[in-house]
Amino acid sequence: MSGLKETKPRRVTAQEVAQAAGVSRAAVSRAFTPGAYLSEDKKSRILEAAQKLGYRPNALAAGLQRKGRSNLVAVVTGDIANQFDSEIRAKLNRGLNRIGKWSIVLEGPEDMSEEKILEVLAYPLDALILRGGSVSESVAFHCSQLNIPLIVSGRLMPGVDSVCCDNRQGARIAVDQLVASGRRNLAYVGGLNRLYSARERRQGFETALAAHGLAAVAFAKSDYSYAQGYEATTKLLAENPHVDGVFCSNDVVAMGALAAAQQEHGRQVPEDLSIVGFDDISMASWPDFQLSTIKNDMDATVEHILRLLVERLNDEDKVGETVVIKPEFVPRQTH
Amino acid sequence: MSGLKETKPRRVTAQEVAQAAGVSRAAVSRAFTPGAYLSEDKKSRILEAAQKLGYRPNALAAGLQRKGRSNLVAVVTGDIANQFDSEIRAKLNRGLNRIGKWSIVLEGPEDMSEEKILEVLAYPLDALILRGGSVSESVAFHCSQLNIPLIVSGRLMPGVDSVCCDNRQGARIAVDQLVASGRRNLAYVGGLNRLYSARERRQGFETALAAHGLAAVAFAKSDYSYAQGYEATTKLLAENPHVDGVFCSNDVVAMGALAAAQQEHGRQVPEDLSIVGFDDISMASWPDFQLSTIKNDMDATVEHILRLLVERLNDEDKVGETVVIKPEFVPRQTH
């Protein structure tokens, strides 16, 4: 009978704090703005009232201001199955937090249609970071239309801030290492063809082989996963028993290849067969694997992404910069 | 000389679309609101103009409305070193996207001071999800003060929506399995004591042993990482050579233990020594490990978290619910 329908309890607002402290609403705002004119006693009185009421400035409303920033950054990345993506995303996340940004994480790829990416552009993001290379160019178009800075990593996009490992040189280093120790019958276990990195590494592999006057014995495909690395290598070695060196498109595939070579074919690694991966994820150094690999420097990549982001926020009209990360060989027990 | 200082280009606004289409600003808003009164031709004219100008409703401004939601959910989780946290966070992320929410990811713990968590409460979040159990109760207090729904997983919090595996029963199942196959000299390699799950698993281990009239031979500590699992087990077996079964606080630790047992002590697993992990992360089924473990059902956990979230958003005053996930034994090659 009595009107029980109550309104949803709202968040405490600056107006209420002002009322409680007996000051104007503007004063409350100033109390939370460093460097604003406000007498010391009034400020402490306001902060005390805010504390008591549990007030906290609403970041959404603040982000709506003329020169306000939302401090939100969307990070689009690949699947968890790819340990490298997972590790670098975590590092990037911490870095963003360190500079006062919050990351909205979109990870796919199966559920990550391009449409889903465009949906997140409804938020006035400080930036969109594309990690990994399977998304189309139209995302870049919509970003520029909405004045949302775009930073790409894992591939190069002309005119756009990009940070990317030199995949071809990485492949060349791997081939040089393999050839230098006498391997002549080399095979490649690749990744998904739609991925920029997988394509580049394959091309670098072929080019480097040709420079030595060699040709690849075989190519196998995978999806950058352990399971398919295992399966592909099992088949590869069955059909090409004379292969003495395998270059894998990433570390997880290389781990699958290692297990397949040892367990399915009884091969001795590295005496009998060399295996080289790509990325140098943290698991590569585990005693189980001791994987020789090409280091794809995550810390340097994250560092440069953050630098480009900060510089872009300071200068909207800066010309797009491209950063190439140099890969290097990490010798362990599989070569 | 000529005033070159241009204003920062803004995002296209509904006002500009209205002007371009020759309608009122309200009409533009209605064009993007399903079920609002708007003639068909006017709607299509507006959508066309919006398309041309690259307009997209600003989610921040929309979230500021009286009954609006930000559709932002903060997810606080543990370190990447913990594969389980990493995998379940990814699944949770996809689930949230599926129901139209965006996740702001905070992952620690080293950089993840409690203060940092409180900072993100500046946003009017639809909910805060705490995954993993190292954060204090004061976060819950601030959430309730700000009317931000809280969902906890990985630990139980009275009166708060919680989803958690029955860690003690999981440990009991592991002990029962080990004892049933004749193991009598059991040891435990634990995790960080500040983690709820690690404490519960240890207590479950002791209780279950006592129920069999046994006592633990030894306890070793780790930080839930592979490296410390390896190191702790190396030392453990050196000091207690008669140990014939090791229960590990999680799978990554168990993998470290497995490598240590085989490589440092030449033990045959499982003939000579049984090893049981906890969580059943995806790597546990890799041929390298074939780890026998206790399944900590991620899909069920995520499912329940999402359900609790939806129900909470529909009914602010619903009483806090607790969901306990049943663990089960997954036999593989290490026991």
Added chain:
DNA sequence: TCGATGTGTGAACACGTATTCACATAGGGG
């Protein structure tokens, strides 16, 4: 004393949207 400078303060506005309100128009039944 006067003007200039520096400090403190509240009123007002802008940000971009969804929604309410008031009003128009049209159509149908009496």
Added chain:
DNA sequence: CCCCTATGTGAATACGTGTTCACACATCGA
């Protein structure tokens, strides 16, 4: 013709904040 309902529509408002504007007041140098 009039009343009533259904359907469109624009003006106005609320959302919560940071910041500008105008003004008051005190201090200081001349």
